[in-house]
Amino acid sequence: xxxxxxxxxxxxxxxxxxxxxxxxxxxxxxxxxxxxxxxxxxxxxxxxxxxxxxxxxxxxxxxxxxxxxxxxxxxxxxxxxxxxxxxxxxxxxxxxxxxxxxxxxxxxxxxxxxxxxxxxxxxxxxxxxxxxxxxxxxxxxxxxxxxxxxxxxxxxxxxxxxxxxxxxxxxxxxxxxxxxxxxxxxxxxxxxxxxxxxxxxxxxxxxxxxxxxxxxxxxxxxxxxxxxxxxxxxxxxxxxxxxxxxxxxxxxxxxxxxxxx
Numbered sequence: 110x111x112x113x114x115x116x117x118x119x120x121x122x123x124x125x126x127x128x129x130x131x132x133x134x135x136x137x138x139x140x141x142x143x144x145x146x147x148x149x150x151x152x153x154x155x156x157x158x159x160x161x162x163x164x165x166x167x168x169x170x171x172x173x174x175x176x177x178x179x180x181x182x183x184x185x186x187x188x189x190x191x192x193x194x195x196x197x198x199x200x201x202x203x204x205x206x207x208x209x210x211x212x213x214x215x216x217x218x219x220x221x222x223x224x225x226x227x228x229x230x231x232x233x234x235x236x237x238x239x240x241x242x243x244x245x246x247x248x249x250x251x252x253x254x255x256x257x258x259x260x261x262x263x264x265x266x267x268x269x270x271x272x273x274x275x276x277x278x279x280x281x282x283x284x285x286x287x288x289x290x291x292x293x294x295x296x297x298x299x300x301x302x303x304x305x306x307x308x309x310x311x312x313x314x315x316x317x318x319x320x321x322x323x324x325x326x327x328x329x330x331x332x333x334x335x336x337x338x339x340x341x342x343x344x345x346x347x348x349x350x351x352x353x354x355x356x357x358x359x360x361x362x363x364x365x366x367x368x369x370x
Contacts, residue, residue, distance in 0.1 A: 122233035127241070149174035150264045151192065153221060155185050156200020162253060163198070170257050182215055189219070193285045196260045197221035200249070204231035209238045213326045216243065217319070220285030223263045227251055240326055242340040243283075283322075283344060284351040287358070288315065292368055296357070305364060311357040318350035 110120045110128070120128065151174045154160040160178040167175040176194045179185035197219055199212065204226065216224050226239070226246040236246055245263060247255070288296075296312040325343040361368060 123237065127237065148172075148264075150196060150260050151176050151194045152196045152198055152260050153185065153191060153194045153219060154178045154198040154200075155182055156180070156198070156227065159198065159200040159227060159256070163256065166253050170253065173257055173260060186218060189289070191220065194219075194221045195223065195264050197224045198227065198256060198260065199224055200227045202229045204228045204235045204246070206232070206235045206238055208235060212244060213240070213323060217286065217323060217326075222283045222285075225256065225259055225263060227256070243326060283347045286319065286350075287354040288312075288368075290316075296366070296368070299366070305360070307360050308357065308364065308366060311353055311360060314353050315350055315357065318346050318353065322346045322350065
């Protein structure tokens with residue numbers, strides 16, 4: 110794991126099960142990706158020094174597509190919407206136990222499938238609380254080459270059409286959100302001005318599914334032995350939300366409703 114870019118301090122406190130899970134994620138997925146057709150790994154980078162460095166070197170980093178780069182999370186959120194990204198690279202000075210839920214919210218709000226967390230200081234408890242199916246952590250300082258290699262290894266793998274709970278792993282893809290919370294809240298209030306209340310009901314369904322996606326992600330933090338099950342539930346809720354978003358987009362088009370997304 111250290112050869113893959115992990116700091117010794119970030120893996121020293123992990124038990125055997127956690128080490129096996131993270132090793133399989135790092136090595137098995139990379140081996141499959143190298144045999145599959147090579148596609149660019151799309152990343153969004155947040156952080157003052159790392160964003161500037163990767164932006165300057167983006168042209169020479171093979172198979173890495175920089176979708177956006179911002180110094181802060183707030184600046185990144187204000188620049189939405191972005192094209193779907195594979196990895197959200199977050200440069201953060203410290204990671205605490207109460208940071209875990211915030212990191213998951215950043216993933217969901219920005220619309221990335223996985224996150225690479227580059228930190229300076231963190232407790233073992235905080236690092237163990239990160240959902241291994243979505244977040245990989247590495248201690249700074251790191252080179253652009255290490256970030257590139259880790260991001261390429263985190264790209265989601267193709268999922269077979271008949272895959273189900275029995276064959277579930279962390280490679281199940283998570284669809285980025287199409288509608289922000291603000292847009293959904295606005296659509297849910299349209300029942301008084303639009304004869305059809307479908308926009309309201311669909312917006313409420315999507316809001317519930319988004320909440321369940323977040324809940325299942327946070328469950329991964331608390332129940333490490335059930336990480337594969339919660340990853341499956343998270344990915345399934347994501348696919349369901351994506352279908353309802355398609356239906357809502359169709360209703361919006363038919364009804365001629367104006368949105369900013």
